Amino acid sequence: MSWINISKNSHFSLANIPFGIFSTTVQSKRIGVAIGDYVLDIPGFVRNEGLTGLDVNTRNLLETSKALEQQTLNGLASLGKPVHSGLRRYIQEVFKSDGRYPDVLQKNSQLQQKVLVPMSDVTMHVPFEIGDYTDFYVGCNHAYNCGCIFRGPQNALQPNYYHLPVGYHGRASSVVVSGTGIRRPKGQILVPADDGTTQPELHASKKMDYEFEIAAFVGKSNNLGEPVPIGQANDHLFGFVIMNDWSARDIQAWEYVPLGPFTSKNFGTSISPWVVHTDALEPFRCEPIKRKESDPKVQPYLDESASEFSPKTVHDIQMSIDLTISGESHRISQMSAKYMLYSFPQMIAHHTVTGCNLRVGDLLGSGTISGTESGTEGSMLELSQGGKRDVVIGSVTRRFLEDGDTVTFSAVAGDAATGLVGFGTLEGTVLPAAK
Amino acid sequence: MSWINISKNSHFSLANIPFGIFSTTVQSKRIGVAIGDYVLDIPGFVRNEGLTGLDVNTRNLLETSKALEQQTLNGLASLGKPVHSGLRRYIQEVFKSDGRYPDVLQKNSQLQQKVLVPMSDVTMHVPFEIGDYTDFYVGCNHAYNCGCIFRGPQNALQPNYYHLPVGYHGRASSVVVSGTGIRRPKGQILVPADDGTTQPELHASKKMDYEFEIAAFVGKSNNLGEPVPIGQANDHLFGFVIMNDWSARDIQAWEYVPLGPFTSKNFGTSISPWVVHTDALEPFRCEPIKRKESDPKVQPYLDESASEFSPKTVHDIQMSIDLTISGESHRISQMSAKYMLYSFPQMIAHHTVTGCNLRVGDLLGSGTISGTESGTEGSMLELSQGGKRDVVIGSVTRRFLEDGDTVTFSAVAGDAATGLVGFGTLEGTVLPAAK
Ligand SMILES: [Ca+2]
Numbered sequence: 004m005s006w007i008n009i010s011k012n013s014h015f016s017l018a019n020i021p022f023g024i025f026s027t028t029v030q031s032k033r034i035g036v037a038i039g040d041y042v043l044d045i046p047g048f049v050r051n052e053g054l055t056g057l058d059v060n061t062r063n064l065l066e067t068s069k070a071l072e073q074q075t076l077n078g079l080a081s082l083g084k085p086v087h088s089g090l091r092r093y094i095q096e097v098f099k100s101d102g103r104y105p106d107v108l109q110k111n112s113q114l115q116q117k118v119l120v121p122m123s124d125v126t127m128h129v130p131f132e133i134g135d136y137t138d139f140y141v142g143c144n145h146a147y148n149c150g151c152i153f154r155g156p157q158n159a160l161q162p163n164y165y166h167l168p169v170g171y172h173g174r175a176s177s178v179v180v181s182g183t184g185i186r187r188p189k190g191q192i193l194v195p196a197d198d199g200t201t202q203p204e205l206h207a208s209k210k211m212d213y214e215f216e217i218a219a220f221v222g223k224s225n226n227l228g229e230p231v232p233i234g235q236a237n238d239h240l241f242g243f244v245i246m247n248d249w250s251a252r253d254i255q256a257w258e259y260v261p262l263g264p265f266t267s268k269n270f271g272t273s274i275s276p277w278v279v280h281t282d283a284l285e286p287f288r289c290e291p292i293k294r295k296e297s298d299p300k301v302q303p304y305l306d307e308s309a310s311e312f313s314p315k316t317v318h319d320i321q322m323s324i325d326l327t328i329s330g331e332s333h334r335i336s337q338m339s340a341k342y343m344l345y346s347f348p349q350m351i352a353h354h355t356v357t358g359c360n361l362r363v364g365d366l367l368g369s370g371t372i373s374g375t376e377s378g379t380e381g382s383m384l385e386l387s388q389g390g391k392r393d394v395v396i397g398s399v400t401r402r403f404l405e406d407g408d409t410v411t412f413s414a415v416a417g418d419a420a421t422g423l424v425g426f427g428t429l430e431g432t433v434l435p436a437a438k
Numbered sequence: 439m440s441w442i443n444i445s446k447n448s449h450f451s452l453a454n455i456p457f458g459i460f461s462t463t464v465q466s467k468r469i470g471v472a473i474g475d476y477v478l479d480i481p482g483f484v485r486n487e488g489l490t491g492l493d494v495n496t497r498n499l500l501e502t503s504k505a506l507e508q509q510t511l512n513g514l515a516s517l518g519k520p521v522h523s524g525l526r527r528y529i530q531e532v533f534k535s536d537g538r539y540p541d542v543l544q545k546n547s548q549l550q551q552k553v554l555v556p557m558s559d560v561t562m563h564v565p566f567e568i569g570d571y572t573d574f575y576v577g578c579n580h581a582y583n584c585g586c587i588f589r590g591p592q593n594a595l596q597p598n599y600y601h602l603p604v605g606y607h608g609r610a611s612s613v614v615v616s617g618t619g620i621r622r623p624k625g626q627i628l629v630p631a632d633d634g635t636t637q638p639e640l641h642a643s644k645k646m647d648y649e650f651e652i653a654a655f656v657g658k659s660n661n662l663g664e665p666v667p668i669g670q671a672n673d674h675l676f677g678f679v680i681m682n683d684w685s686a687r688d689i690q691a692w693e694y695v696p697l698g699p700f701t702s703k704n705f706g707t708s709i710s711p712w713v714v715h716t717d718a719l720e721p722f723r724c725e726p727i728k729r730k731e732s733d734p735k736v737q738p739y740l741d742e743s744a745s746e747f748s749p750k751t752v753h754d755i756q757m758s759i760d761l762t763i764s765g766e767s768h769r770i771s772q773m774s775a776k777y778m779l780y781s782f783p784q785m786i787a788h789h790t791v792t793g794c795n796l797r798v799g800d801l802l803g804s805g806t807i808s809g810t811e812s813g814t815e816g817s818m819l820e821l822s823q824g825g826k827r828d829v830v831i832g833s834v835t836r837r838f839l840e841d842g843d844t845v846t847f848s849a850v851a852g853d854a855a856t857g858l859v860g861f862g863t864l865e866g867t868v869l870p871a872a873k
């Protein structure tokens with residue numbers, strides 16, 4: 004329990020304490036922490052003796068570091084897990100009803116006025132400077148569903164799928180924060196020609212889609228040429244956001260051979276603003292998708308069975324997708340983040356196996372996550388079976404997104420009793436294509 | 439003619455004046471310009487009244503800008519083409535034998551001592567902070583050669599190849615400067631199994647290769663959602679380097695379906711340190727690979743026929759590859775940069791067509807460039823026909839690179855009479871795989 008009022012439904016309970024970058028009409032971009040309906044202004048808190056109760060070493064490091072003056076989380080993450088884990092635990096203690104440091108903030112209403120900003124007053128920003136963004140494809144059910152649509156159930160998964168977490172390099176420049184409108188892309192798509200064949204033409208995408216993914220921010224770098232061993236990979240994670248990897252399916256289908264998706268993905272990728280720290284998700288560890296006896300086993304460099312977390316290498320986070328059409332919202336899918344064939348540590352071990360260096364702030368997307376049942380699809384491509392079937396949403400139907408549609412993702416772990424650990428919402432509205 | 443001695447064979451004649459980032463044992467990283475065997479220390483030059491003869495506006499802009507204090511070229515490039523073009527032309531004038539500003543440097547031996555650093559004393563660095571790196575595939579002959587190896591001549595080029603410049607997002611973090619050793623990657627490759635089939639295994643790559651590409655640095659950004667029209671795309675280029683897109687062919691073959699190359703490329707990409715300004719290459723414009731009447735025409739958004747440069751949309755730059763084995767060097771290929779099916783402005787127009795934002799410092803690789811004849815191959819994959827044929831190099835043979843092999847690329851335009859405009863060399867040695 005906290006001495007500040009946190010609604011039972013808040014994603015930002017005392018058990019969460021996610022980090023983000025906010026600004027207000029009078030405050031420039033800075034690091035904040037979400038708690039209930041408030042944002043704690045971290046540099047303000049630190050400057051005003053907020054860290055009094057923190058152990059001296061961590062306190063000194065934070066007070067003298069330039070990390071807290073940055074307009075991204077890169078500096079804070081670079082200080083190392085003991086520092087940001089320690090800071091998060093300390094903030095929990097500061098906000099606890101029966102906490103050890105009531106003088107710091109609870110009994111200091113002057114400081115509360117200064118550093119507790121109502122969430123309704125803040126604008127949120129992309130939390131990290133993202134050096135590189137990589138998108139994986141570990142949502143096995145999604146990969147299978149898409150494979151069935153394009154190649155049939157016999158060849159749905161490619162031969163490499165059970166051997167390595169398939170991934171590709173994405174576009175870092177076009178990662179935007181929740182709330183940013185996404186313009187329907189114009190690109191090359193195949194359209195029917197007079198002679199009955201198809202011809203490529205520059206056209207507004209007719210198959211604009213969302214992809215619900217969990218994404219991790221890297222909090223610890225590795226040197227070029229030095230792969231991260233699977234046993235250490237978890238230490239390289241700072242925290243998680245939810246991600247919408249907007250996709251133009253018709254552009255993708257035409258362009259992706261032989262080098263992968265390019266303009267069909269790089270027009271925008273949306274992420275939620277609050278980065279849920281790895282520590283906050285520890286209680287929600289669970290097992291990933293199980294391999295059958297007949298499925299290939301992973302190479303030793305991907306084998307997590309000796310990990311302290313094994314076999315709970317992923318997290319059970321409840322994900323939901325709402326579509327708002329003409330002001331009316333409908334839930335169209337629900338799934339769990341546990342439906343991954345590979346964990347984030349496995350993605351990191353594979354990403355770096357040939358020597359690739361990850362840097363603090365790099366973003367790693369899981370790939371679309373779908374469950375196995377109807378109503379658990381992470382993309383509209385799956386819901387409409389490749390655009391061949393109407394999806395009934397309230398009083399209208401969809402096969403892909405239309406202009407003005409708002410896609411809202413939400414994800415949360417835990418329950419009201421112990422406090423929700425959530426990501427808030429990730430929202431984006433499809434804007435009409437440019438003239 | 440310059441008043442400083444520039445050898446006829448120097449790539450850095452008065453006609454070139456490329457920009458780079460250098461340091462010495464006593465000087466931290468800073469902007470420099472290459473001229474003959476010297477590097478002009480640009481911030482030193484500017485601080486010591488070096489810009490006296492430059493027009494007042496550009497001079498003020500450069501003197502008051504923080505751009506020249508940066509350890510990358512991003513700031514300088516961001517000042518705009520009039521500024522860096524003007525600075526380059528001014529430096530040419532300063533170094534001319536009969537230049538208009540002899541007092542600035544020619545007759546000022548004290549300043550010469552201060553700001554002219556022997557090239558042998560400098561260490562070169564990656565010239566830009568690279569936000570995103572994209573690799574295209576516009577070397578039509580290379581694409582055809584590779585397609586023949588993998589799919590036979592009938593299906594060598596994919597259906598989209600003549601319609602759009604195929605490209606994929608590369609890894610920015612592992613772009614390194616010439617001279618950096620490249621460790622042979624370990625990754626998943628298919629190896630023969632006891633039962634006659636193949637099985638994936640973590641193994642040092644047996645098919646390590648180079649790819650000779652021309653690469654452009656972006657000098658002007660565009661906003662997300664606002665494609666760069668083909669007619670303006672040339673203005674978004676700052677200059678060019680040569681690039682070695684090291685590739686592990688066996689890892690690539692296994693991993694690339696369906697989302698493209700990933701760990702087979704991201705272990706290292708080498709670039710030459712001196713960025714040859716677009717202005718320096720203007721005299722060497724020429725026509726790209728010609729489409730046959732029967733080949734598809736490009737969409738209007740890629741049509742350059744109305745461009746002021748048309749039909750000379752690419753550059754005739756002589757490229758050469760030397761391989762050094764046990765201390766002995768042999769030239770193994772020579773080709774021209776004109777063997778591209780799409781120009782860099784076309785690559786930019788396509789990259790941004792769906793709205794992707796490019797930022798100053800982004801790196802765009804052309805894809806491997808090969809000619810049509812034997813001896814013009816841009817990769818060893820082509821020389822050895824997919825590793826099926828020995829390539830005789832002096833007294834030894836190769837099918838792919840071996841440990842200790844040094845790959846040296848060089849590229850140069852023009853002739854000794856008017857002064858060479860070259861890229862210098864791009865060198866990298868294959869280091870043995872980690873234990
Ligand atoms: Ca995706």
Ligand SMILES: [Ca+2]
Pocket residue numbers: 573574649651683803805806
């Ligand atoms: Ca390449």
Ligand SMILES: [Mg+2]
Pocket residue numbers: 247248249250268269270271272273
């Ligand atoms: Mg995207």
Ligand SMILES: [Mg+2]
Pocket residue numbers: 682683684685703704705706707708
């Ligand atoms: Mg590479």
Ligand code: NI
Pocket residue numbers: 766832833
């Ligand atoms: Ni010899």
